[in-house]
Amino acid sequence: MSRSLAPGLVTPADVLELDFAGKPVSNVGAQLFVERFIHAEIYRARPDVNAIVHSHSPSVLPFTLVPSARLRPICHTCGFLDGLAPPFDVADHAGPANDLLIRNAELGCKFAAHLGSRAVALLRGHGFAAVGASVPNAVFRAIYTARNCDIQLAAMRLGEPIYLSSPEAVACEEAILAQASRAWMLWLSQIQAETSQWVS
Amino acid sequence: MSRSLAPGLVTPADVLELDFAGKPVSNVGAQLFVERFIHAEIYRARPDVNAIVHSHSPSVLPFTLVPSARLRPICHTCGFLDGLAPPFDVADHAGPANDLLIRNAELGCKFAAHLGSRAVALLRGHGFAAVGASVPNAVFRAIYTARNCDIQLAAMRLGEPIYLSSPEAVACEEAILAQASRAWMLWLSQIQAETSQWVS
Amino acid sequence: MSRSLAPGLVTPADVLELDFAGKPVSNVGAQLFVERFIHAEIYRARPDVNAIVHSHSPSVLPFTLVPSARLRPICHTCGFLDGLAPPFDVADHAGPANDLLIRNAELGCKFAAHLGSRAVALLRGHGFAAVGASVPNAVFRAIYTARNCDIQLAAMRLGEPIYLSSPEAVACEEAILAQASRAWMLWLSQIQAETSQWVS
Amino acid sequence: MSRSLAPGLVTPADVLELDFAGKPVSNVGAQLFVERFIHAEIYRARPDVNAIVHSHSPSVLPFTLVPSARLRPICHTCGFLDGLAPPFDVADHAGPANDLLIRNAELGCKFAAHLGSRAVALLRGHGFAAVGASVPNAVFRAIYTARNCDIQLAAMRLGEPIYLSSPEAVACEEAILAQASRAWMLWLSQIQAETSQWVS
Numbered sequence: 194m195s196r197s198l199a200p201g202l203v204t205p206a207d208v209l210e211l212d213f214a215g216k217p218v219s220n221v222g223a224q225l226f227v228e229r230f231i232h233a234e235i236y237r238a239r240p241d242v243n244a245i246v247h248s249h250s251p252s253v254l255p256f257t258l259v260p261s262a263r264l265r266p267i268c269h270t271c272g273f274l275d276g277l278a279p280p281f282d283v284a285d286h287a288g289p290a291n292d293l294l295i296r297n298a299e300l301g302c303k304f305a306a307h308l309g310s311r312a313v314a315l316l317r318g319h320g321f322a323a324v325g326a327s328v329p330n331a332v333f334r335a336i337y338t339a340r341n342c343d344i345q346l347a348a349m350r351l352g353e354p355i356y357l358s359s360p361e362a363v364a365c366e367e368a369i370l371a372q373a374s375r376a377w378m379l380w381l382s383q384i385q386a387e388t389s390q391w392v393s
Numbered sequence: 394m395s396r397s398l399a400p401g402l403v404t405p406a407d408v409l410e411l412d413f414a415g416k417p418v419s420n421v422g423a424q425l426f427v428e429r430f431i432h433a434e435i436y437r438a439r440p441d442v443n444a445i446v447h448s449h450s451p452s453v454l455p456f457t458l459v460p461s462a463r464l465r466p467i468c469h470t471c472g473f474l475d476g477l478a479p480p481f482d483v484a485d486h487a488g489p490a491n492d493l494l495i496r497n498a499e500l501g502c503k504f505a506a507h508l509g510s511r512a513v514a515l516l517r518g519h520g521f522a523a524v525g526a527s528v529p530n531a532v533f534r535a536i537y538t539a540r541n542c543d544i545q546l547a548a549m550r551l552g553e554p555i556y557l558s559s560p561e562a563v564a565c566e567e568a569i570l571a572q573a574s575r576a577w578m579l580w581l582s583q584i585q586a587e588t589s590q591w592v593s
Numbered sequence: 594m595s596r597s598l599a600p601g602l603v604t605p606a607d608v609l610e611l612d613f614a615g616k617p618v619s620n621v622g623a624q625l626f627v628e629r630f631i632h633a634e635i636y637r638a639r640p641d642v643n644a645i646v647h648s649h650s651p652s653v654l655p656f657t658l659v660p661s662a663r664l665r666p667i668c669h670t671c672g673f674l675d676g677l678a679p680p681f682d683v684a685d686h687a688g689p690a691n692d693l694l695i696r697n698a699e700l701g702c703k704f705a706a707h708l709g710s711r712a713v714a715l716l717r718g719h720g721f722a723a724v725g726a727s728v729p730n731a732v733f734r735a736i737y738t739a740r741n742c743d744i745q746l747a748a749m750r751l752g753e754p755i756y757l758s759s760p761e762a763v764a765c766e767e768a769i770l771a772q773a774s775r776a777w778m779l780w781l782s783q784i785q786a787e788t789s790q791w792v793s
Numbered sequence: 794m795s796r797s798l799a800p801g802l803v804t805p806a807d808v809l810e811l812d813f814a815g816k817p818v819s820n821v822g823a824q825l826f827v828e829r830f831i832h833a834e835i836y837r838a839r840p841d842v843n844a845i846v847h848s849h850s851p852s853v854l855p856f857t858l859v860p861s862a863r864l865r866p867i868c869h870t871c872g873f874l875d876g877l878a879p880p881f882d883v884a885d886h887a888g889p890a891n892d893l894l895i896r897n898a899e900l901g902c903k904f905a906a907h908l909g910s911r912a913v914a915l916l917r918g919h920g921f922a923a924v925g926a927s928v929p930n931a932v933f934r935a936i937y938t939a940r941n942c943d944i945q946l947a948a949m950r951l952g953e954p955i956y957l958s959s960p961e962a963v964a965c966e967e968a969i970l971a972q973a974s975r976a977w978m979l980w981l982s983q984i985q986a987e988t989s990q991w992v993s
Contacts (some may be wrong), residue, residue, distance in 0.1 A: 568627070578598075
């Protein structure tokens, strides 16, 4: 991951290599993200994961805040949301004066356990993490988690929506994985048009 | 239609000719859209249709998800939505482990029958198709279907809206067809400004 | 006003002079806006009006559609909305197969009477007209009508909002008129940046 | 602050120095913001404040309008909203024909007292002021006040949200202050990209 920098400003020179303890292997001395333990502990627990997106998307936040509400897969691009757990709440582990951050290895380990074998985990009052086998896969899941939230919130205004059943979610996810490069190529092209800069 | 590619990336070289069975006549060997059967079977069933837009618009999705809610024409640009059928649900035809896609000719044929002689058909958890006598006509209907959904959802927050009556819908559609090139010329101009590329 | 053309495409050469009957004085033969009678009849009835904006803003449409809902001035920039009439409904004057358009002088005249001495009039299922003593004044009112609708709709989700009282609306309108050039200069600058073209 | 000008148009030459009475020390004769008394009186009352943002954000307006609704900190970036007072209403001090503006030193003084030692104060039907120890700090608070409103309004549609407890708000604010330059650097970069002009 990068040193502590807004993602829109990251250049290749800002990318650091960290070990599983969240200590820098390269570029020692740079300011680090407080929450690098999200990444370190998920990579430790999930050898199948090669990319993690951590986001504060305002579309997703509401679904981390209301105990009675459940984010559920609602459209054919979001099968990966099936079986999502309720939000992880730092207050349950770090006490009443916590700052809602995954700021050490212990919290990172608990958050990774909460994620389990799923693709996404929510974090109360803070955001979520989406994981994938590749950068395009994790980015797709992060973007479509937010999209699913927007659609679900709007649909709930009309009445009780039909969610994907678990068999549908599995079939949808398989179909989407076969086509996911289509969206990724568009996003790359948009970023290149906006920044005219280096894009991995 | 194009080979399997995000619409924003399509260039003239990516456009394929397909037969009514969804098999490529030109550019054989390119990766194809799974859902080309939507297009093939509607063209087969509707000689009056010369263009089809298939969209996943987040504005429209909510209206495909809630059985008790009906998308209805609400403003003078949307008369073509009169008499819309309830959403087509792939689960009714492809069983409980379906992936919500129109992935073969049989489903395409059923979806085309569901569309009937209308301008738009909704697809549960997935999106919709809008058809027209020309590319500008189908694009206009796709864009204004989404616009109608946004307005209807907002109006329903205020109370029970007045929808277009069927005679109004017919009169509105006739009036709009006489003026539709106004919007099309603007959209062309916006795309040209954004892409400075080839636009049909 | 211009010949029938999307506003974003209008250049000085497209501007027409029309008489009070909606007949072109200059540029005879160009295609005209069907609804030029909105403009002609308001100018005839209101010598104080020197500019009219007719808009289909999706923010405003919901407030034209629900008989029990009333658009009311809610913030200090929108005093001009005080005492707004319920929406004008073409169906009340042109019968059940009407197309919601002000398509002749008779409807234009009735719509102008409905507007009365106010700054804004709503049109069911269609949009609204905002009038002013100058182009900047009418544009300001059109933009802030839409803004007021967005805020009112959101506030109504929280409970019953405090609207401007009539004395507050009068005082706010007076204060705003003294400062309105501030917004106008910004909008001009934004349009110039976007189009790098001629702006009046 | 600048002379009376839309913020997007301000250049270094437009910046004025004012005394605590709101009288210009430099650039005498320029048109002044009516509401400069917000700034003057807060600076007088709060020696810890070095920057003030006054905003009409449509995201925040709803929370100034509904007496039963309370804006409360809901996510880890918004601890500074803890203990927010109900909106200040100019009508309580300037009578029924007020224009909702802080247009003199007396109202500015009362508004500053209403703000007290907090970071933000709401103004009924008008907007809010956010203060900080520095320009980046005040801008961060203004932007995240609006963000908090968006998230809170959406979360309230799902049910009763979990807000930050006061100890959490304190801990979050401390954590955020240590990282706030990350967002500021991004915003500077975005403004520079948009304007290619002078940025402080």
